[in-house]
Amino acid sequence: MRxxxxxxxxxxxxxxxxxxxxxxxxxxxxGDLECRTAVCAPFVYxxxxxxxxxxxxVAVGAETVSSRKNxxxxxxxxxxxxxxxxxxxxxxxxxxxxTLWKETDEDVAEQAALLIEAGIAPVVCVGETLEERExxxxxxxxxxxxxxxxxxxxxxxxxxxxYEPVWAIGTGRTATPEAAQxxxxxxxxxxxxxxxxxxxxxxxxxxxxxxxxxxxxxxSCPDIDGGLxxxxxxxxxxxxxxxxxxxxD
Ligand code: PEP
Numbered sequence: 453m454r455x456x457x458x459x460x461x462x463x464x465x466x467x468x469x470x471x472x473x474x475x476x477x478x479x480x481x482x483g484d485l486e487c488r489t490a491v492c493a494p495f496v497y498x499x500x501x502x503x504x505x506x507x508x509x510v511a512v513g514a515e516t517v518s519s520r521k522n523x524x525x526x527x528x529x530x531x532x533x534x535x536x537x538x539x540x541x542x543x544x545x546x547x548x549x550x551t552l553w554k555e556t557d558e559d560v561a562e563q564a565a566l567l568i569e570a571g572i573a574p575v576v577c578v579g580e581t582l583e584e585r586e587x588x589x590x591x592x593x594x595x596x597x598x599x600x601x602x603x604x605x606x607x608x609x610x611x612x613x614x615y616e617p618v619w620a621i622g623t624g625r626t627a628t629p630e631a632a633q634x635x636x637x638x639x640x641x642x643x644x645x646x647x648x649x650x651x652x653x654x655x656x657x658x659x660x661x662x663x664x665x666x667x668x669x670x671x672s673c674p675d676i677d678g679g680l681x682x683x684x685x686x687x688x689x690x691x692x693x694x695x696x697x698x699x700x701d
Pocket of ligand 1: 622683
């Protein structure tokens with residue numbers, strides 16, 4: 453019913469040569485994957501990836517986008533610019549952006565709105581810190597983050613929502629499938645309250661130390677429709693292994 457999608461988030465990694473080798477390897481391995489795939493990379497490499505992946509079916513995405521439309525915002529990259537070079541999706545609200553660059557729920561909602569206006573699918577990240585989890589506030593936090601976006605844009609226009617517990621990102625600690633599924637079910641219920649048809653179609657991704665060894669178990673949960681993959685996406689072989697764990701129902 454929902455086609456799974458697995459998205460690589462390269463973060464601040466890569467080089468022209470390393471990217472070329474990664475793409476060549478991944479396209480060789482890809483064969484019979486049952487999921488959609490995408491690669492999100494630093495802005496400077498997006499034109500290279502758009503060109504290397506043209507016609508391959510692997511989508512190219514940005515890791516963030518400006519919350520401003522255009523003008524005197526030195527160093528920023530707008531949604532219209534991403535659309536102009538052929539980018540079709542973009543992560544917004546990654547916890548590294550929320551924590552290190554102080555992006556707020558409102559910034560994330562504005563980024564999503566500008567992406568949609570430019571014809572790009574936002575992949576909205578939500579997730580709680582360890583302290584929030586330990587104080588029993590996980591649902592409150594992720595639902596607040598999601599509601600801020602839904603107050604600004606319709607659920608039907610989102611590309612995906614990614615649940616990424618902050619304490620699981622890049623730490624080697626993964627949420628148990630049961631804990632991740634519980635949060636995904638809460639997110640799905642919130643989306644249903646806003647638009648039932650869209651909620652049934654929208655992929656909900658899990659992210660946070662997903663690797664070949666744990667992907668199958670996580671992706672087998674009923675409300676986990678794929679993943680957002682950091683560390684394990686840096687090697688094409690590992691990313692391919694993770695992707696092969698995502699199967700259509
Ligand atoms: C991420 O940064 O989106 C992520 C999930 O990273 P990792 O897989 O390395 O935990």
